[in-house]
Amino acid sequence: xxxxxxxxxxxxxYYPLWKTFFTDLGVEVLSTPPSNRKIIDQGIAHAVDETCxxxxxxFGHIAELCQEEMDYLFVPRFVSVERKHYICPKFMGVPxxxxxxxxxxxxxxxxxxxxxxxxxxxxxxIMKVGRHFTWRGKKIEQAYQHGxxxxxRFRQLTRQGYSPPEALLxxxxxxxxxxxxxxxNIGVLGHGYALYDEAISMGLIKRLRExxxxxxxxxxxxKSYIESRAATLxxxxxxxxxxxxxxxxxxxxxxxxxxxxxxxxxxxxxxxxLIGDLVKRNMxxxxxxxxxxxxxxxxxxxxxxxxxxxxxxxxxRINSESxxxxxxxxxxxLQGSVEGP
Amino acid sequence: MGNSYIAFKALLKGLDLEVILPPPITQRTLALGxxxxxxxxxxxxxxxxxxxxxxxxLGADTIVMAGGWGPCRFGYYAQIxxxxxxxxxxxxxxxxxxxxxxGFDDLIEQARFLGGGIRFKEALSLxxxxxxxxxxxxxxxxxxxxxxPRSEEKEQALAVYRQGLQAIDMAESREEVHxxxxxxxxxxxxxxxxxxxxxxxxxxxGEIFTILEPGTNYYICETLGLLGxxxxxxxxxxxWINDHLLAGLVKKSRRKKIIKRARPYINYWVGGHGRExxxxxxxxxxxxxxxxxxxxxxxxxxxxxxxxxxPRVSEDKGIPVMTLWFDEQxxxxxxxxxxxxxxxxxxxxKSSYSREVEA
Numbered sequence: 001x002x003x004x005x006x007x008x009x010x011x012x013x014y015y016p017l018w019k020t021f022f023t024d025l026g027v028e029v030l031s032t033p034p035s036n037r038k039i040i041d042q043g044i045a046h047a048v049d050e051t052c053x054x055x056x057x058x059f060g061h062i063a064e065l066c067q068e069e070m071d072y073l074f075v076p077r078f079v080s081v082e083r084k085h086y087i088c089p090k091f092m093g094v095p096x097x098x099x100x101x102x103x104x105x106x107x108x109x110x111x112x113x114x115x116x117x118x119x120x121x122x123x124x125x126i127m128k129v130g131r132h133f134t135w136r137g138k139k140i141e142q143a144y145q146h147g148x149x150x151x152x153r154f155r156q157l158t159r160q161g162y163s164p165p166e167a168l169l170x171x172x173x174x175x176x177x178x179x180x181x182x183x184x185n186i187g188v189l190g191h192g193y194a195l196y197d198e199a200i201s202m203g204l205i206k207r208l209r210e211x212x213x214x215x216x217x218x219x220x221x222x223k224s225y226i227e228s229r230a231a232t233l234x235x236x237x238x239x240x241x242x243x244x245x246x247x248x249x250x251x252x253x254x255x256x257x258x259x260x261x262x263x264x265x266x267x268x269x270x271x272x273x274l275i276g277d278l279v280k281r282n283m284x285x286x287x288x289x290x291x292x293x294x295x296x297x298x299x300x301x302x303x304x305x306x307x308x309x310x311x312x313x314x315x316x317r318i319n320s321e322s323x324x325x326x327x328x329x330x331x332x333x334l335q336g337s338v339e340g341p
Numbered sequence: 342m343g344n345s346y347i348a349f350k351a352l353l354k355g356l357d358l359e360v361i362l363p364p365p366i367t368q369r370t371l372a373l374g375x376x377x378x379x380x381x382x383x384x385x386x387x388x389x390x391x392x393x394x395x396x397x398x399l400g401a402d403t404i405v406m407a408g409g410w411g412p413c414r415f416g417y418y419a420q421i422x423x424x425x426x427x428x429x430x431x432x433x434x435x436x437x438x439x440x441x442x443x444g445f446d447d448l449i450e451q452a453r454f455l456g457g458g459i460r461f462k463e464a465l466s467l468x469x470x471x472x473x474x475x476x477x478x479x480x481x482x483x484x485x486x487x488x489x490p491r492s493e494e495k496e497q498a499l500a501v502y503r504q505g506l507q508a509i510d511m512a513e514s515r516e517e518v519h520x521x522x523x524x525x526x527x528x529x530x531x532x533x534x535x536x537x538x539x540x541x542x543x544x545x546x547g548e549i550f551t552i553l554e555p556g557t558n559y560y561i562c563e564t565l566g567l568l569g570x571x572x573x574x575x576x577x578x579x580x581w582i583n584d585h586l587l588a589g590l591v592k593k594s595r596r597k598k599i600i601k602r603a604r605p606y607i608n609y610w611v612g613g614h615g616r617e618x619x620x621x622x623x624x625x626x627x628x629x630x631x632x633x634x635x636x637x638x639x640x641x642x643x644x645x646x647x648x649x650x651x652p653r654v655s656e657d658k659g660i661p662v663m664t665l666w667f668d669e670q671x672x673x674x675x676x677x678x679x680x681x682x683x684x685x686x687x688x689x690x691k692s693s694y695s696r697e698v699e700a
Contacts, residue, residue: 050648071637088642089645092646100650237417240418278417
């Protein structure tokens, strides 16, 4: 038995769980290589223009996988991973979108992950997936338990400073050194499936590290800090990832040793468009840059902006430029915001 | 949102509040909105920001806004808008009606803030009055959707329709409201209507705000009516209020049936009206409509899910579908051209089909 798992969307958050679960049930797991140009082009061909880039890339991975022989394709329907919080409408419709966009598909395994009201049904969904491969309920339960343990081990690695894709490699047994120390501390925010996919974010994290920056990611911050900061917002952010991003931004904003923040947004992403603005308005005295990506491939543009941002941060330290306002104020006026009514 | 302002105005006026209506959506509204709102936000947020600025300029001091708990972006609109307007230096109160998250306390408190010392019984009769205005408006809207394509004096028909809305707005009692609506409908009927022709029938699907607010959809219903097409919308506000705010108490709801129709194309809730859009597409195809048009604000997440699925529906049921996205940059001429082209195509398909049948 073979199950295909496309390397996109929540792969970066849950792969250890999925892989362990299926392997324990005696299933061979088939995955795609990290996103590349060919995969992206296939995705663009299959998805409608208006979807966000990560979903298009996901479609590309499915197209790539479909060239192989397999018994099932694993496309979970992520609605909510915790109470009263959602992921995003597109995630809720991903299996339907996949079914409508591809003509030749292996049968889909799409468990429903909806913990928004109750986690009662979740056990049943796991069983339903496991029953395709074994009839022993206990074995399925053990496989899931083992998967969760592995997931925890993976998350431990991200807390140490590995970026999630690096942590995945380490988790699989590769030896990787922890990233070296640089002189700038930069917080990097964004949805993980975009930020940590090198093809989508154009290697944002790698580039920053090459520019001698220490990169701080959401996964590295203590959960309780994020939650307590997120709770100060005027309204609970009802997207799980959005809440984490906003909470981390507020936390990093308070840390004096963080020099600046970069927010990687996807063009057309619903949560990003609002959370980006929310973060911007709360970021009054810390340099903050928003990068929006879509399927354009101008790496030079990204590089230039990153270099300029880092240069500016370094200069702020050494001379009087550190007095320049970071947001919402004219250089030559000392009071008020730029545009009054 | 569209003509619903008539009902809301009646409601708030009854509460002894002075109502400042934002001017109708114009180029300036959109320009203001897209200048201050986040770039990638969807159109309703931008339009609202523009509306609010224009209303604040006219001296409003309180903004009433609805909320929600996701996953659609609408739930977070009010907070973002407050941030934008406060940074611009306006001072105002914002009353946000949120569906209860933990308890009903907030909701009651906010209603008190708006309502002052009003009694429950009075409030109930106010609601009833506003509801009647809403129903009357919709009756008239449905009438114009039916008579406009059949009428030979289209400009005249539109004038009657607008006068009718005004009269409903002015009406002081429930009887008067319905009298105004019925009278206008009668006048529409009398305007040399050709009942012998069978106009093209198009189902208009999509996101609620874009469907209800003609200012954001370039008056698509009227445009289609002038082109001689009968339009049926998937969303009428009374249905929505009945389904979502009143738990289906006022009238029989078709929502369950429509959601069932969306299977197997969409099998789960996708936020917003994505699933309803697909459900109505199937429903309209079954009823023998000639074509479907899906509209929504650019980057609307639920509608994108629906858009991805609609070609499959179109293929299975044999009904042409077109999707139009609106943002602050679309121009009326472009929309007009695309609509005309779509309708020409439908017309041709229909006439060739009928010729085949005759032969």
